[in-house]
Amino acid sequence: xxxxxxxxxxxxxxxxxxxxxxxxxxxxxxxxxxxxxxxxxxxxxxxxxxxxxxxxxxxxxxxxxxxxxxxxxxxxxxxxxxxxxxxxxxxxxxxxxxxxxxxxxxxxxxxxxxxxxxxxxxxxxxxxxxxxxxxxxxxxxxxxxxxxxxxxxxxxxxxxxxxxxxxxxxxxxxxxxxxxxxxxxxxxxxxxxxxxxxxxxxxxxxxxxxxxxxxxxxxxxxxxxxxxxxxxxxxxxxxxxxxxxxxxxxxxxxxxxxxxxxxxxxxxxxxxxxxxxxxxxxxxxxxxxxxxxxxxxxxxxxxxxxxxxxxxxxxxxxxxxxxxxx
Amino acid sequence: xxxxxxxxxxxxxxxxxxxxxxxxxxxxxxxxxxxxxxxxxxxxxxxxxxxxxxxxxxxxxxxxxxxxxxxxxxxxxxxxxxxxxxxxxxxxxxxxxxxxxxxxxxxxxxxxxx
Numbered sequence: 001x002x003x004x005x006x007x008x009x010x011x012x013x014x015x016x017x018x019x020x021x022x023x024x025x026x027x028x029x030x031x032x033x034x035x036x037x038x039x040x041x042x043x044x045x046x047x048x049x050x051x052x053x054x055x056x057x058x059x060x061x062x063x064x065x066x067x068x069x070x071x072x073x074x075x076x077x078x079x080x081x082x083x084x085x086x087x088x089x090x091x092x093x094x095x096x097x098x099x100x101x102x103x104x105x106x107x108x109x110x111x112x113x114x115x116x117x118x119x120x121x122x123x124x125x126x127x128x129x130x131x132x133x134x135x136x137x138x139x140x141x142x143x144x145x146x147x148x149x150x151x152x153x154x155x156x157x158x159x160x161x162x163x164x165x166x167x168x169x170x171x172x173x174x175x176x177x178x179x180x181x182x183x184x185x186x187x188x189x190x191x192x193x194x195x196x197x198x199x200x201x202x203x204x205x206x207x208x209x210x211x212x213x214x215x216x217x218x219x220x221x222x223x224x225x226x227x228x229x230x231x232x233x234x235x236x237x238x239x240x241x242x243x244x245x246x247x248x249x250x251x252x253x254x255x256x257x258x259x260x261x262x263x264x265x266x267x268x269x270x271x272x273x274x275x276x277x278x279x280x281x282x283x284x285x286x287x288x289x290x291x292x293x294x295x296x297x298x299x300x301x302x303x304x305x306x307x308x309x310x311x312x313x314x315x316x317x318x319x320x321x322x323x324x325x326x
Numbered sequence: 327x328x329x330x331x332x333x334x335x336x337x338x339x340x341x342x343x344x345x346x347x348x349x350x351x352x353x354x355x356x357x358x359x360x361x362x363x364x365x366x367x368x369x370x371x372x373x374x375x376x377x378x379x380x381x382x383x384x385x386x387x388x389x390x391x392x393x394x395x396x397x398x399x400x401x402x403x404x405x406x407x408x409x410x411x412x413x414x415x416x417x418x419x420x421x422x423x424x425x426x427x428x429x430x431x432x433x434x435x436x437x438x439x440x
Binding site for chain 1: 339340341342343344345346347349366367370371373374375377378381
């Protein structure tokens with residue numbers, strides 16, 4: 001009797017391609033996932049029907065196959081930078097003591113990646129992938145977690161296991177969390193409980209009539225959205241957003257209010273991950289009352305624009321990886 | 327007239343830049359960016375917040391090509407009354423040294439050879 005497959009035996013890896021149509025030969029880091037799958041294929045098929053002497057469907061047609069990947073991961077020290085680079089497009093790296101200092105920012109164009117996946121004894125790869133969405137989430141001091149969706153042009157079943165060049169990324173190697181970190185909203189420290197940060201490139205497949213898979217993907221608008229739960233000491237933030245001034249007591253502002261966000265996660269004694277977004281349109285609901293009492297919480301929803309200095313979001317990362325390239 | 331910009335850059339520290347598919351290594355020192363990808367990578371570096379912006383200083387100048395002689399001796403037209411002066415371009419990311427060119431000014435006169 002043949003053994004059934006084991007869900008747990010899934011591994012992934014990524015590597016930047018040198019160009020569209022030039023898949024990488026191997027992965028950079030091998031990592032496990034928390035959800036999703038290493039390889040994803042969406043197949044669109046429809047009825048191809050005509051009349052005939054029976055009432056059955058005459059046949060079917062395949063109109064699209066969309067390779068990609070969708071998985072969750074733990075923000076380990078090297079992996080988080082790799083995903084942020086693919087999400088935003090630019091990484092400038094210098095040495096800083098024993099660590100490498102990355103500054104990851106938005107730029108055009110986005111880099112292509114080859115995604116390698118393993119499912120039990122099957123090894124696959126998806127070529128020409130762009131990162132569509134990257135959603136990071138955290139709560140208290142638990143590990144920073146990510147969820148990534150990718151869209152690629154081709155999926156292959158490999159005849160031999162794929163390999164990697166760098167050390168495996170496993171949670172015991174170190175991950176980022178907020179323990180010892182910091183958070184400021186509108187340049188004031190705030191007690192943050194949890195939050196999510198979503199980067200969405202709004203990829204659009206470039207479909208051609210001569211093949212069932214996309215020939216490429218074109219990024220759409222880049223949106224950077226935040227959702228935070230903070231425990232405030234007053235309602236100054238709400239006043240600023242509604243009135244345009246944290247001390248103003250009347251007169252609703254006719255224009256949106258921008259706030260800055262700065263947040264830092266730590267991993268071990270040396271590695272840090274710092275988010276800076278100088279121009280975030282924030283929305284805050286007035287705090288809800290409760291007969292049960294307890295601390296007031298504010299739900300803050302934000303969306304980044306680019307400021308007049310040309311800065312939208314900057315991720316500064318200190319880790320042990322020199323670069324995320326081919 | 328089309329001015330082909332030439333940029334003189336100074337890199338304070340070795341830096342590796344991944345910009346989309348391109349990977350570029352800059353070695354500390356002064357040089358002239360020649361490739362489009364290099365130029366874009368340097369401008370990206372210069373636009374970043376500190377500390378990365380502090381790694382790059384640059385000056386953009388026009389090529390040292392003589393200007394063609396003016397067609398007539400007529401004086402240049404005076405500015406339109408009430409129009410504001412050209413705003414000074416901000417230094418990208420504060421990268422340039424004080425007094426350095428902001429990268430937008432046409433230096434063709436000062437660079438033209440006699």
